[in-house]
Amino acid sequence: MNRSLLRLSRHPRGRAAPHRLLRRRVRDIASGAEGELMAVIHENVSDSVLREHWVELAYVRGACGREFTTAAANIEPAEGQDPGPARGSAYR
Template sequence: MSSTDGGTVTIPHALMHQQVRESSTGRRGTLMDVISQSLGFTDGEHRYAEVAYVRGPDGLEFTADPGSLERA
């Protein structure tokens, strides 16, 4: 893992920079990054969310659950 600023950490992903399909919506694009983002503290525990950033064919990025991505 490599740290970035603001409490986010980049996570390696097997499909990085490849064409992917988000299984729940069918949206397609290139996987640009996967991060673990801090959500703050709840009930005394630090909470995180993993978020994938995918660049669609129109050039706009959208977020997705990294676990829902498959090779396109």
């Protein structure tokens, strides 16, 4: 059996995490890129079967339509954006 498939089958899938900026315009402080926060997922980013390393990754869709990831701690409201919950958001 392919080792990478075996490793993937042992790790549970990431879970979506609620975030106050979900569906809002955000800025990645590491790169300066802006876009809409689409999701925050709790993912195991370890390359080892023996040791897990869980992080919260933010998925941001840029103006061009492509999504990029960054640490959830690296996002902030974009200039002029209210940091409150999005309208219609289930997470308040």
